[in-house]
Amino acid sequence: MLIGCSTSKKVTVAKKVDVPVGLSAKEVLTEVEEIAKVEVQNAVDTTVFQAFRELTPEEKIVEQKRMGIYKGADWAAALHYDLRKPNFVIIHHTAQNSVAQTVRTFQVPHSKVSAHYVIGRDGQVIQMLNDYERAWHAGKSKWGNIDDLNSVSLGIELDNNGKEPFPDAQINSLLILLDTLKAKYLIPQLNFIGHADIAPMRKDDPSVLFPWKRLAERGFGIWYNEDYLMMPPANFNPIDALKIMGYDMRNQEGAIRAFKRKYIVKEVNGVLTAQDQAVLYDLYRKYY
Numbered sequence: 030m031l032i033g034c035s036t037s038k039k040v041t042v043a044k045k046v047d048v049p050v051g052l053s054a055k056e057v058l059t060e061v062e063e064i065a066k067v068e069v070q071n072a073v074d075t076t077v078f079q080a081f082r083e084l085t086p087e088e089k090i091v092e093q094k095r096m097g098i099y100k101g102a103d104w105a106a107a108l109h110y111d112l113r114k115p116n117f118v119i120i121h122h123t124a125q126n127s128v129a130q131t132v133r134t135f136q137v138p139h140s141k142v143s144a145h146y147v148i149g150r151d152g153q154v155i156q157m158l159n160d161y162e163r164a165w166h167a168g169k170s171k172w173g174n175i176d177d178l179n180s181v182s183l184g185i186e187l188d189n190n191g192k193e194p195f196p197d198a199q200i201n202s203l204l205i206l207l208d209t210l211k212a213k214y215l216i217p218q219l220n221f222i223g224h225a226d227i228a229p230m231r232k233d234d235p236s237v238l239f240p241w242k243r244l245a246e247r248g249f250g251i252w253y254n255e256d257y258l259m260m261p262p263a264n265f266n267p268i269d270a271l272k273i274m275g276y277d278m279r280n281q282e283g284a285i286r287a288f289k290r291k292y293i294v295k296e297v298n299g300v301l302t303a304q305d306q307a308v309l310y311d312l313y314r315k316y317y
């Protein structure tokens with residue numbers, strides 16, 4: 030709201046704006062405190078400041094909000110707004126051995142990774158960041174035209190070493206969580222995807238054992254008609270179809286591998302057989 034004004038002149042203007050209806054005295058105080066903090070920050074050379082030590086997460090948010098103010102504009106706070114909602118869910122497996130190990134990884138300063146949720150093999154759901162915060166789970170990735178997936182997604186980590194099946198208790202908890210997230214944020218069915226979909230050259234999670242079909246039956250992601258597959262017409266271009274689905278086709282073999290890990294399950298390689306193309310065509314026809 031008023032936070033992050035980058036010059037003392039703008040802070041003065043902001044302070045004159047009436048406090049919006051519904052803000053408690055405590056919230057007003059918090060805002061004032063934050064404005065004061067920004068003023069102090071503006072008084073020092075922040076580049077020198079950062080050179081000596083890393084910013085804490087709280088300082089980083091204040092700094093980000095400061096950067097979100099365009100210096101060429103005058104400030105007049107609008108009243109009607111809220112936080113941006115997540116629009117994708119990215120599913121991962123941890124490739125670790127326990128929830129405790131993953132939680133620790135997301136809490137140590139040097140790891141530089143995080144996710145919103147961790148789900149244990151026993152179905153325990155642990156939330157580690159508010160849904161509205163930007164977790165660091167996607168890394169360098171691309172899906173369609175989006176190349177900053179962290180900014181638009183929630184990350185869910187399933188405790189799994191990458192070689193074992195996902196227990197029912199874990200998948201049941203995941204499905205309940207996904208139901209809630211889909212309804213709360215109106216996340217489209219097509220936007221429930223895996224880490225390997227968005228980073229096929231670097232990642233292979235969730236593994237080939239992840240039950241994408243079961244998820245699709247509940248409206249999270251997509252699946253094909255296993256009982257009847259049509260052979261695609263002669264003019265069907267599988268590379269274009271994968272691209273339209275969202276895959277980054279700059280490395281075709283990697284994208285095909287990710288597609289096959291998810292939908293074909295056996296023979297995960299970079300070659301599309303006639304059968305694979307029929308699966309792709311069925312998905313393409315039904316959903317795109």
Ligand SMILES: [Zn+2]
Pocket residue numbers: 120121122166224232234
């Ligand atoms: Zn991952």
